[in-house]
Amino acid sequence: MNDTTTRQPSAAGFGVFTLILIAVFVGLGLWQLQRRVEKHALIATLDARLAAAPEALPQPSAWPKLTSAKDEFRRVTFTATYAREPDAMVYxxxxxxxxxxSGPGTWAFLPARLASGETVVINTGFVQNTMQDRGFEDRVAGRLVTGAPVTLSGYIRFPERPGTLTPREDLPKRLWFARDHGAMAAALGWGEVAPFYIDLESPVPDSGTPKPGPLQVHLKDDHMQYAITWFSLAAAVVIAFGVWWRGQSRKAA
Known part of the structure; x- marks a missing residue:
């Protein structure tokens, strides 16, 4: 009698615990499937933005309304003049x-002024293997600063905030480890800048350095594998409970 009364609460408790595990694992699997739908929609949106023809840079009055969610990777074209200000490197x-x-190097960031007076920061492209060579970087950036207006085409990007493990900037070398163009502007005296920066697509300098170019967004999509993993764990819990229950039933018999 005591064995039966002890076993029944034990079986009930284990059953409730099993149901909770199944619900959690199934819920996580469904969440991953939803994330997959959202990721595919995001990929389609970004692909459409990257494939669209460049449009005019939004007017400065519209800049506060731009957001990463609806404007990141929009292709734009405009005319600006590179400012005679110190450049910044981003490792x-x-x-x-x-x-x-591929390989180590730096991205060369320069401020450029619109005819209306506003400043837009430009990621002018990649410079291979120059993280420690500030002199070479200065010469590369200097070739772009001609004082003449130039028509630029590129992609709207938003600042990358440094994480807890991101190294601090090296101000003597004007070297950053995150694409935080606002921090660059404040440290190097560029003045007030647009809330976004431009990843340059063209023109490409005659020397090929810095190296701008078209962007291709490749977002990681492992959500189906994760969903299968969570559903498999739910199935494993059901099987384990069935095996345990069968063993308990045999003992009771």
Whole structure:
């Protein structure tokens, strides 16, 4: 009698615990499927933006309304003049949006002024293996600063905030480790800048350095594998409970 009363609460508790695990695993699997739908929609949106013809840069009055969600990677074209200000370097070990970039180097950031007076920061392209060579970087950036207006085409990008493990900037070398163009502007005296920067697509300098180019967004899509994993864990819990229950039933018999 005591064995039966002890076993029944135990079986009930284990059953409730099993149901909770199944619900959690199934819920996580469904969440991954939803994330997959959202990721595919995002990929389609970004692909459409990257494939669209360049449009005019939004007017400065519209800049506060631009957001990463609806404006990141929009292709734009405009005329500006590179300012005679110190450039900034951002270290990179490759690129997730440029298939033609590999190995260590730096991205050369320069301020450019519109005819209306506003300043837009330009990521003018990649410079291979120059993280420590400030003199070479200065010469590369200097060739772009001609004092003449130039028509630029590129992609609207928003600043990358440094994480807890991101190294601090090296101000003497004007070297950053995150694409935080606002921090660059404040440290180097560029003045007030647009809330976004431009990843330059063209023109390409005659020397090929810095190296701008078209972007290709490749977002990781492992959500189906994750969903299958969570559903498999739910099925494993059901099987384990069935085996345990069968064993308990045999003992009771």
């Amino acid at each position: 990179g070990s490759g690129s997730g949006v440029r298939a033609d970039i």
